[in-house]
Amino acid sequence: MATVLDDIISGVREDLKTRMRAIGPVQIIEQAAAAPAALDAAAMLAAPGPVKIISEVKRKSPSKGELATIPDPAELAGSYEAGGATAISVLTEQRRFGGSLDDLDAVRERVRIPLLRKDFMVSEYQMFEARAHGADIILLIVAALDDRQLHDLFQQSADLGMTALVEVHDEHETERAVELGARVIGVNARNLKTLEVHREMFGKLAHLIPDDCVKVAESGIRGPEDIAYYVSQGADAALVGEALVTGGEPSQAVRTMIEAGARARQGVA
Numbered sequence: 001m002a003t004v005l006d007d008i009i010s011g012v013r014e015d016l017k018t019r020m021r022a023i024g025p026v027q028i029i030e031q032a033a034a035a036p037a038a039l040d041a042a043a044m045l046a047a048p049g050p051v052k053i054i055s056e057v058k059r060k061s062p063s064k065g066e067l068a069t070i071p072d073p074a075e076l077a078g079s080y081e082a083g084g085a086t087a088i089s090v091l092t093e094q095r096r097f098g099g100s101l102d103d104l105d106a107v108r109e110r111v112r113i114p115l116l117r118k119d120f121m122v123s124e125y126q127m128f129e130a131r132a133h134g135a136d137i138i139l140l141i142v143a144a145l146d147d148r149q150l151h152d153l154f155q156q157s158a159d160l161g162m163t164a165l166v167e168v169h170d171e172h173e174t175e176r177a178v179e180l181g182a183r184v185i186g187v188n189a190r191n192l193k194t195l196e197v198h199r200e201m202f203g204k205l206a207h208l209i210p211d212d213c214v215k216v217a218e219s220g221i222r223g224p225e226d227i228a229y230y231v232s233q234g235a236d237a238a239l240v241g242e243a244l245v246t247g248g249e250p251s252q253a254v255r256t257m258i259e260a261g262a263r264a265r266q267g268v269a
């Protein structure tokens with residue numbers, strides 16, 4: 001039976017064909033080469049200091065439907081940056097998440113911190129496209145890729161100077177990510193095949209991830225308490241979407257999460 005992830009990816013491949021007809025492979029490679037160099041996001045995420053918040057521009061999702069209209073994604077990203085976010089995640093998947101590369105462009109013009117192109121990466125073309133539109137980080141979802149694809153896209157991200165956030169949801173996927181040599185590994189609490197959230201997954205998998213990797217807790221983070229919980233479980237960073245786009249006061253929300261993380265690390269949460 002086709003999973004939600006399979007359905008999303010077949011839509012992604014359809015939309016990809018349309019974009020490839022408009023801008024061919026030679027052209028996209030040239031555009032990627034002409035873009036200013038990517039920021040070293042892995043180093044910024046690995047730097048000492050409080051928990052790193054990756055704040056997401058997210059309009060809707062397959063699990064929750066409409067979350068926020070976000071008429072001005074650059075404005076939202078600017079607020080995240082002002083609140084102390086280490087990086088901004090911009091969903092570019094159109095059908096299920098209501099994002100676009102235009103959003104990525106708009107955010108790139110506004111902020112100086114690293115940008116994650118959040119999409120379902122299944123082809124080399126998308127990697128050049130990410131770089132051409134100013135992304136510093138790309139997402140590789142282990143569940144969506146076979147070993148060959150995972151290896152090739154990981155290598156390509158390095159060749160383009162980008163950081164790969166390698167996303168896992170179970171033990172086997174975590175082993176594959178570690179074997180790959182990933183420096184930044186995200187544990188997605190949401191199973192993309194069923195959309196169920198399992199917040200305990202981070203704690204179950206974190207010990208399989210070497211200490212010199214950045215450990216990112218992803219999805220289902222409702223507020224500062226969840227940040228404190230993940231920090232106590234060893235998270236170096238957290239990726240937050242819904243709670244920031246629906247809560248109002250995005251700057252303050254980011255700030256409060258960072259403070260909660262700092263308190264948890266000192267053991268006074």
Ligand SMILES: O=P(O)(O)OC[C@@H](O)[C@@H](O)c1c[nH]c2ccccc12
Nearest residue numbers: 188218219220221239240241242243
């Ligand atoms: O809105 P949330 O529950 O805070 O989740 C953010 C982020 O983790 C989530 O958007 C996400 C994690 N992995 C993904 C892969 C594709 C699309 C989306 C995602």
